Amino acid sequence: MNDIFNVRPVFYCEKYDYCSQNLMDFAKLGLPLSKQYLKLVLEYEKSPIHSLGISSIDCHTEIVQGVSCRNKMPEMLISDTVDLETHKATLKNCLIKTLKDTDNSLLLLTGGIDSQLLLHLMMESGVNFTACFIKSSQNNELKSVTECAKKYGFKLLIYDCSQISRGMNLYNPPFTTFGTQVDQLLCDVLSQPEFHTFHTVVTGFESEPILGQSEWALYNHYNDFEYYNKTYGKYVTYNFKSEERQCFLNKYGNFKNRSLDRLRQVRNYTLLEKMTGKTFISPYLNKEIFRSTLNLNDSAVIKNAYKLTQLEILQDMNVQTHKFIKQNTDIMSYAEALYPGTIELHRTWLRNYQKKKGEQHHDKHARHVVATT
Numbered sequence: 231m232n233d234i235f236n237v238r239p240v241f242y243c244e245k246y247d248y249c250s251q252n253l254m255d256f257a258k259l260g261l262p263l264s265k266q267y268l269k270l271v272l273e274y275e276k277s278p279i280h281s282l283g284i285s286s287i288d289c290h291t292e293i294v295q296g297v298s299c300r301n302k303m304p305e306m307l308i309s310d311t312v313d314l315e316t317h318k319a320t321l322k323n324c325l326i327k328t329l330k331d332t333d334n335s336l337l338l339l340t341g342g343i344d345s346q347l348l349l350h351l352m353m354e355s356g357v358n359f360t361a362c363f364i365k366s367s368q369n370n371e372l373k374s375v376t377e378c379a380k381k382y383g384f385k386l387l388i389y390d391c392s393q394i395s396r397g398m399n400l401y402n403p404p405f406t407t408f409g410t411q412v413d414q415l416l417c418d419v420l421s422q423p424e425f426h427t428f429h430t431v432v433t434g435f436e437s438e439p440i441l442g443q444s445e446w447a448l449y450n451h452y453n454d455f456e457y458y459n460k461t462y463g464k465y466v467t468y469n470f471k472s473e474e475r476q477c478f479l480n481k482y483g484n485f486k487n488r489s490l491d492r493l494r495q496v497r498n499y500t501l502l503e504k505m506t507g508k509t510f511i512s513p514y515l516n517k518e519i520f521r522s523t524l525n526l527n528d529s530a531v532i533k534n535a536y537k538l539t540q541l542e543i544l545q546d547m548n549v550q551t552h553k554f555i556k557q558n559t560d561i562m563s564y565a566e567a568l569y570p571g572t573i574e575l576h577r578t579w580l581r582n583y584q585k586k587k588g589e590q591h592h593d594k595h596a597r598h599v600v601a602t603t
Contacts, residue, residue: 233304235515237436237496238503239402240300249300251500252401254579256294257587263580267293271576293403294583303493304517308486312522314530318539320522321441322351328513330355335430335511337361338416339386340561341371343465343551344434346378347540348513350549352432353384359432360385364419366392366564387424391561394418396568401501403579411565413497417505430509431502437514439492442523443535445470446478446488462536485531486524493520 242249246259292298312320329352337352339345339361352359363375365388372388379386396418420431438444445468448455459467482488499510526534533539544551570578 233517234301234493234496235304235517235520236301237498237512237515238500239498241294241297242300243294243297245296252504253294253297253403254401254583254586256297257583260587261294261296262587263583264292264295268580271573271580303490306490306521306524308524310525310527312525312530313527314533314539317522317526317530317534318543321519321539322543324516324519325351325513326355328511328516329357329432332357332359332430332432332511334428335359335432336387336420336425336428336508337432338434339363339375340434341374342434343537343540343544344437344514346549347544348432348434349378349384350382350544350547353382354547360387360428362387362389362425364415364561365390366561389419389422389424391415391419392564394422394568401504402498403576411569411571412562413502414569415561415565417502420506420508425506425508428508430511431506433510433512434514435497435510435512437512439489440514440516440520440523441534441539442485442489442526442531443537444492446482446485446492448485448532448535458532458536462533462538465537465541468535489520489524 238251240249240251241253241256243256243259243261248256248259250256325348329348332352335357337345337349337359339349340363349361361375361379361384363372363386365372376386376388394415396414419425443466448468448470455468455470459469478488482491496515497512502508502510523534541551
């Protein structure tokens with residue numbers, strides 16, 4: 231498990247021949263934080279776009295001096311020869327293969343198509359599971375989820391997180407600018423007594439970037455989305471600003487390069503597992519699925535981005551996909567309001583590292599950050 235799909239970063243210090251999944255562990259070796267990292271945290275407000283580079287899992291970037299990430303980017307053959315039917319078969323077969331190995335698991339269920347597909351494949355595979363819907367104050371998807379449970383008869387646990395108390399510590403700085411607040415919320419929710427009997431959590435995390443379904447995936451293919459939004463937009467629609475498109479093209483060139491780079495920003499499962507004591511499984515994090523996505527031909531790229539792949543799999547299973555129209559939910563905004571933003575997570579982690587290392591003042595950058603946060 232030495233590639234990025236592992237999504238559990240492994241760090242190594244050659245000087246001490248020491249290896250750990252938690253950067254905080256290197257504090258006991260007396261190693262300082264890199265000046266580059268301190269500078270990025272310090273200058274975040276001045277250049278927020280460039281400072282987001284601190285969130286990438288990148289084996290060439292040091293956060294702690296002398297400590298590198300050993301996870302390597304996988305080699306991907308790109309030939310643009312996969313059609314939608316082949317991709318659909320690959321997706322379904324890979325998901326089922328992973329899900330069959332789960333037992334007595336907790337499925338994090340939303341009204342989204344990605345977790346809905348996992349739900350029905352788990353029922354089809356006959357594995358034992360309980361679905362969990364995390365409810366905040368105004369979830370619009372609660373009704374559709376409860377109706378789905380009533381119709382298909384699966385076990386559903388609804389947890390109201392609106393009264394959750396924050397109790398999380400940071401073991402690693404956040405490596406992703408995507409979902410950091412939600413991950414913290416999950417740590418606190420899944421540590422509650424209601425979930426102690428579940429040792430495995432199944433999620434749809436990372437499904438959209440792996441399947442090329444983020445809005446970035448469509449750049450360099452189409453300029454006018456009005457027709458496609460009308461044709462395929464029953465579940466999701468796309469709208470772009472010209473400056474966003476130009477920024478993307480200047481940096482990545484095409485969606486395949488963007489997708490490869492996105493793998494450097496995967497969710498930190500080490501944090502989730504250490505805080506909750508559970509194993510997290512995201513069936514979409516699969517090399518074969520990702521390789522198939524990258525090799526979709528042009529006619530299939532647009533359809534897959536509009537989630538026709540998952541919708542057709544569910545239709546083939548006689549699931550009424552019209553029930554799965556995407557609705558707004560406030561779980562993300564709730565988590566963002568309850569927990570600090572990405573840069574504050576970095577600053578908190580920085581202070582914790584310095585404290586554990588026994589140094590209150592590492593250098594002028596650290597003194598400034600500690601004094602101002």
